[in-house]
Amino acid sequence: MGEVDPRLYGSFIEHLGRAVYGGIYEPGHPSADEQGFRTDVLELIKSLNVPIVRYPGGNFVSGFNWEDSVGPVEQRKKRLELAWRTIEPNAFGLNEFMDWCRKANTTAMMAVNLGTRGPHEARELVEYANHPSGTYLSDLRIQHGYKEPHNIKTWCLGNEMDGPWQMGGKTAVEYGRIAAESAKMMKWVDPTIELVACGSSGTFMPTYPEWEATVLDLAYEQVEYISLHRYYQNHKRDSATFLARSLDMDDFIKTVIAVCDYIKAKKRSKKNIYLSFDEWNVWYHSNEADKQIEPWQVAPPQLEDVYNHEDALVVGCMLISLLKRADRVKMACLAQLVNVIAPIMTENGGRAWKQTIYYPYLHASVFGRGTVLVPLVHSPKYDCSEYTDVPYVEAVAVHNEEAGEVTVFAVNRHLSETLSFDVDLRSFGAASLIEHLVMDSDDPYAVNTADQPDRVKPRRSEGTVARGEASSFAAQLPKASWNVLRFKV
């Protein structure tokens, strides 16, 4: 169906809450290296094999002066940060982030400020970051200790510009024009870069999907990607509906592809626009706590969702949705990576641990590389308060030709029943099971904490057996479970 672009398993670090300060960067922490980067956190991130990390926002980027974040640290300005009502000390900035990326074995997806700033500052940032030398800005980078250009390839043209909550929010026409002009000038500085235009902040936006059509009409030839953002909630504790939320994600992806192709046809263009689903996750647990946080602190504990087992299943379903359209979704960012709605949590000065959602993300990133096979899934279905005909089993398969492996990812949405799951790999000839990993729990609300970091984690299931001819397998998917079935082919 489609080659998986490794950047499908990207993530996101915003200057928000304790993502940077106390998350990836904490000078004085027992595990901090000479640059103040937490090596305990780096290790957890490296295991995830994250190919790209979006930075520095999010809503933060729409008020960000990149110049504040470079040069001698003691001279950097502390700023009021209006998106999240905090104080930004700028102790960690662009160059530190690039160093951190190298240590985390990842690359940067850099966002420019098209809220309070515009094309001029955007192209200056590209010049500072990517131009080799011989101009004021490139030489300034060298003076700051970075002789080699960073060569940042992927750039986001602003963030959620359709949102009234965004500093400098815009109408689709205002944004489409500014995105096109910024893109033009940024590419004049460095023609090798690729650009992501802002799509809608979610399907709930009143301007969706007209926003995408207008923006692409104005910037089609200047950009390569359009962004999608989506977070799901379960405030009502309606598990059947919550677990079906990825159906909305499927629709969202389908609609944005249709809009891209409509504009392609309208313009008689040969070029495809690809999708960058650069914010996706479950986000709701911390909503009330965030309202109690006093404004104007440095790195308060914002958006610190503690994820339960059920959230991990929704994240698993969302990963399957992304994989099913890997032919058009080329990049995606689990938002975010550390402490802020994140798979990894830390204590300031203390421990770091894996949340429940760490595991489906880990499995997809490690085993979900290759060519996506969209299987014919025969599953019983259910109705819930917001969806009808929801398949109990959500599944996708990925063929890694190089490794000679097929991995099937499957979620059983049934809340009370184990389901039999037959896998037929006959087109691969003989196959053998490597392992069946399963993540299930007696308590859908079980969470991992610093004291109990392993309460919810995957285990090996021993029940999966080959049937007769060795290309067909019978597995059991426990109620409300995430499953990874790995086969040698």
Ligand code: AHR
């Ligand atoms: O990821 C948290 C926030 O969600 C981002 O800053 C913003 O882009 C989105 O609304």
